[in-house]
Amino acid sequence: xxxxxxxxxxxxxxxxxxxxxxxxxxxxxxxxxxxxxxxxxxxxxxxxxxxxxxxxxxxxxxxxxxxxxxxxxxxxxxxxxxxxxxxxxxxxxxxxxxxxxxxxxxxxxxxxxxxxxxxxxxxxxxxxxxxxxxxxxxxxxxx
Amino acid sequence: xxxxxxxxxxxxxxxxxxxxxxxxxxxxxxxxxxxxxxxxxxxxxxxxxxxxxxxxxxxxxxxxxxxxxxxxxxxxxxxxxxxxxxxxxxxxxxxxxxxxxxxxxxxxxxxxxxxxxxxxxxxxxxxxxxxxxxxxxxxxxxxxxxxxxxxxxxxxxxxxxxxxxxxxxxxxxxxxxxxxxxxxxxxxxxxxxxxxxxxxxxxxxxxxxxxxxxxxxxxxxxxxxxxxxxxxxxxxxxxxxxxxxxxxxxxxxxxxxxxxxxxxxxxxxxxxxxxxxxxxxxxxxxxxxxxxxxxxxxxxxxxxxxxxxxxxxxxxxxxxxxxxxxxxxxxxxxxxxxxxxxxxxxxxxxx
Numbered sequence: 001x002x003x004x005x006x007x008x009x010x011x012x013x014x015x016x017x018x019x020x021x022x023x024x025x026x027x028x029x030x031x032x033x034x035x036x037x038x039x040x041x042x043x044x045x046x047x048x049x050x051x052x053x054x055x056x057x058x059x060x061x062x063x064x065x066x067x068x069x070x071x072x073x074x075x076x077x078x079x080x081x082x083x084x085x086x087x088x089x090x091x092x093x094x095x096x097x098x099x100x101x102x103x104x105x106x107x108x109x110x111x112x113x114x115x116x117x118x119x120x121x122x123x124x125x126x127x128x129x130x131x132x133x134x135x136x137x138x139x140x141x142x143x
Numbered sequence: 144x145x146x147x148x149x150x151x152x153x154x155x156x157x158x159x160x161x162x163x164x165x166x167x168x169x170x171x172x173x174x175x176x177x178x179x180x181x182x183x184x185x186x187x188x189x190x191x192x193x194x195x196x197x198x199x200x201x202x203x204x205x206x207x208x209x210x211x212x213x214x215x216x217x218x219x220x221x222x223x224x225x226x227x228x229x230x231x232x233x234x235x236x237x238x239x240x241x242x243x244x245x246x247x248x249x250x251x252x253x254x255x256x257x258x259x260x261x262x263x264x265x266x267x268x269x270x271x272x273x274x275x276x277x278x279x280x281x282x283x284x285x286x287x288x289x290x291x292x293x294x295x296x297x298x299x300x301x302x303x304x305x306x307x308x309x310x311x312x313x314x315x316x317x318x319x320x321x322x323x324x325x326x327x328x329x330x331x332x333x334x335x336x337x338x339x340x341x342x343x344x345x346x347x348x349x350x351x352x353x354x355x356x357x358x359x360x361x362x363x364x365x366x367x368x369x370x371x372x373x374x375x376x377x378x379x380x381x382x383x384x385x386x387x388x389x390x391x392x393x394x395x396x397x398x399x400x401x402x403x404x405x406x407x408x409x410x411x412x413x414x415x416x417x418x419x420x421x422x423x424x425x426x427x428x429x430x431x432x433x434x435x436x437x438x439x440x441x442x443x444x445x446x447x448x449x450x451x452x453x454x455x456x457x458x459x460x461x462x463x464x465x466x467x468x469x470x471x472x473x474x475x476x477x478x479x480x481x482x483x484x485x486x487x488x489x490x491x492x493x494x
Binding site: 011015073074095114 | 158159190191192193194196197200201228229237240241243475484485
């Protein structure tokens with residue numbers, strides 16, 4: 001079971017999708033890293049934290065039937081690799097939809113939901129999940 | 144409070160719904176008749192990963208996307224709710240972090256049954272009017288609880304709205320506010336208890352009607368306005384019946400309350416009720432429109448507001464976030480068993 005401080009350290013990326021940009025190659029990464037996995041030491045001193053817009057498209061997805069305990073109330077749930085508009089790929093749950101509503105390329109946006117809680121007396125962890133942008137009814141926010 | 148008002152707003156309603164008939168079937172009650180009596184055709188249900196904090200964050204992010212205000216200029220943020228996920232640890236701390244307003248601001252959680260959100264609006268008006276902060280955020284949001292089989296189960300729902308209060312680029316000035324408060328035990332929840340208790344019929348005349356009508360009349364007397372001077376009116380809506388009757392008794396027409404009356408589609412969103420009704424009105428209001436709003440909180444009290452839509456509304460980025468009609472569109476309907484699971488009403492071995 002994760003401790004409160006461990007999650008707390010990651011709040012900027014969990015709440016607001018703060019990732020990382022390498023100004024040597026121009027690529028974006030999520031979650032943030034210390035150095036660019038492509039440029040290695042050439043990226044030292046040339047990286048900066050960047051808040052992702054939170055919008056992107058489904059790169060691949062799966063429906064999970066035997067998953068983590070904290071998702072028991074939502075079984076089966078959908079897990080997707082989302083390619084953010086900035087180019088970084090992020091794995092996250094896709095909510096408020098059925099698998100039949102989704103396909104490769106479906107546009108999604110990040111939202112904040114409960115990720116897990118440390119029992120009924122422990123800390124609640126919040127973070128990003130994705131919702132599909134519906135053609136009628138839902139539209140992206142301007143950031 | 145000259146010049147102080149709403150700079151931006153945002154709303155959120157969960158995706159799931161349940162209809163009264165589905166609830167009635169389980170408890171041996173004519174749910175259709177119950178829904179008809181309450182004037183509720185469906186109520187919103189939060190997903191298992193939603194709570195007052197996630198609803199507040201969605202509403203506040205929708206609010207921020209409609210304006211160009213730097214979140215670092217927000218000096219105060221208050222979340223009004225009776226379903227704060229923590230008993231100790233303010234919901235507002237997480238909301239402030241999620242809209243990047245932290246750390247240079249004051250935050251607190253408000254509680255006054257269903258009017259905690261409007262109480263937060265009044266506090267924000269005071270802080271902005273006094274020049275203590277440039278902008279302040281007031282949120283009313285709830286994931287309200289109705290005990291299984293209780294009459295409340297047909298109405299208690301979830302949703303919320305956020306308002307950015309300021310004195311610059313105001314889309315609607317809040318010209319006057321008036322509150323009416325007494326000690327009336329019509330509805331309560333004791334510390335540590337899961338579900339609230341209520342006084343049945345006692346929640347009507349001596350509670351809702353006395354306070355809403357006194358709040359409304361008090362505001363009309365203080366402003367010298369008449370019901371016909373207003374384009375829109377919105378009242379606390381625990382069901383469809385109460386606000387319709389209160390509006391009529393105060394002299395407002397069915398046409399005036401139509402836009403802000405969301406209860407038939409989403410149920411009683413408690414602290415979110417008047418804030419969401421007001422958001423629905425702002426979704427379509429034009430410069431010069433006048434809005435009359437009366438929130439009610441059990442315990443009991445009412446907050447009444449006299450609001451004027453300004454010329455800023457003509458250039459306001461309303462389309463930068465979803466409207467109430469868009470938020471309420473395409474819901475997914477649940478059966479009672481799934482609803483009970485989502486609401487944590489099924490006892491499990493592990494917690």
